Amino acid sequence: MPRASSIRSSINPVLKTLIFDVDGTLADTERDGHRVAFNRAFAAKGLDWVWDEALYGELLEVTGGKERLRHFIADRHPTLPPLGEAGLDGFVEDVQAEKTRQYVGMISTGAIPLRPGVLRLMREAKASGLRLAIATTTAAANVDTLLSVCFGPDAHSWFDVIGAGDIVPKKKPAPDIYHYVLKELGLTGDECLAFEDSQNGLQASLAAGIPTLVTVNDYTADQDFTGALLVVDNLGEPEKAATCLSELPWEAFSLVDVDALKRLHERWVRTTR
Numbered sequence: 001m002p003r004a005s006s007i008r009s010s011i012n013p014v015l016k017t018l019i020f021d022v023d024g025t026l027a028d029t030e031r032d033g034h035r036v037a038f039n040r041a042f043a044a045k046g047l048d049w050v051w052d053e054a055l056y057g058e059l060l061e062v063t064g065g066k067e068r069l070r071h072f073i074a075d076r077h078p079t080l081p082p083l084g085e086a087g088l089d090g091f092v093e094d095v096q097a098e099k100t101r102q103y104v105g106m107i108s109t110g111a112i113p114l115r116p117g118v119l120r121l122m123r124e125a126k127a128s129g130l131r132l133a134i135a136t137t138t139a140a141a142n143v144d145t146l147l148s149v150c151f152g153p154d155a156h157s158w159f160d161v162i163g164a165g166d167i168v169p170k171k172k173p174a175p176d177i178y179h180y181v182l183k184e185l186g187l188t189g190d191e192c193l194a195f196e197d198s199q200n201g202l203q204a205s206l207a208a209g210i211p212t213l214v215t216v217n218d219y220t221a222d223q224d225f226t227g228a229l230l231v232v233d234n235l236g237e238p239e240k241a242a243t244c245l246s247e248l249p250w251e252a253f254s255l256v257d258v259d260a261l262k263r264l265h266e267r268w269v270r271t272t273r
C-alpha cells in the first residue's frame with residue numbers, strides 16, 4: 001500500500017491560497033509612505049538626516065526598517081547623537097518606533113490606496129473559495145492600519161494568516177516569513193501563488209517553493225525577476241488593462257483574474273513536475 005505522502009506527491013497540487021506581500025504589492029507605500037515617515041521620525045528625534053527618493057531607492061536593497069537604519073548608519077556614517085545605555089540597538093529601536101507612529105498616522109488618513117486590481121482580485125478569490133494570506137517584512141502595526149483603512153473594519157477576516165515583520169528571525173530575501181505563513185496555513189508552496197514587487201521578495205517566495213507573480217513599481221521595475229511566473233505592471237482593472245512585462249510569451253490577457261491564475265498555476269505544475 002503506497003504511503004499517503006507518495007500518493008499526495010503523485011497527485012498534481014491544486015491552487016488553494018494566494019499569498020500577498022504588502023509594501024509595493026498591495027499598495028505603493030515606499031516612496032511616499034515609509035520614506036516620508038522615516039524623514040519625519042528623524043526630524044522628531046532632532047536628527048538632520050534626510051532620505052531623498054534616490055537614496056531611499058538604494059537603501060531599499062535592505063529589507064526591514066530597523067535593518068535599513070543600521071545599514072545606513074554603518075554605510076554612510078551620519079552624525080549620531082550621544083547613545084544612551086541601550087547603545088545603538090536602543091537608538092535604532094527608538095527611531096523605528098517613532099517612524100512607525102508617523103507611518104500609521106499617514107496611512108490611517110487613506111493617503112495611500114491599494115494598487116490597481118488588488119481589491120478586485122481578492123474579492124474574486126474569496127468568492128471562488130480561494131484563501132488569502134499575507135507575508136510581509138513590514139511591522140504588524142503598519143499592516144493592520146493599511147488593511148483596516150483599505151478593506152474596512154472586517155479586514156482581518158479576509159486573511160487566514162498574516163505574517164509580518166519580526167515574527168521571524170530573518171527577513172526577505174530569506175524565506176522565513178513564507179515558511180511561517182505556509183506552516184500556519186497547513187499548506188505546501190505548490191498549493192499557493194505568491195504576489196511580490198521586488199527581487200528580495202521574489203527570492204524569498206521562490207526559496208519557499210511558491211510560484212510567484214511580480215507587479216513592479218517605480219523602485220523595482222529594473223530588477224531581475226528571473227524565476228517569476230509572470231511579471232506585470234499591475235493586476236489590471238476592466239477599464240485599465242495590465243501590461244505583461246515577462247520575457248516569456250504568455251496568453252494574451254488584459255487583467256489578472258482567478259481563471260488566469262488557475263491556468264498559470266496548472267501550467268507551472270505541468271512544467272515543474
Ligand code: XBP
Nearest residue numbers: 022023034063064065136137138139
Ligand atoms: C518592505 C520592507 C519594509 C518597509 C518598511 O516590506 O522592506 O521594511 O520598507 O517597513 P514588504 P518597516 O515588501 O515585505 O511588505 O519599517 O516596518 O520595516
Ligand code: MG
Nearest residue numbers: 021023024197
Ligand atoms: Mg514588497
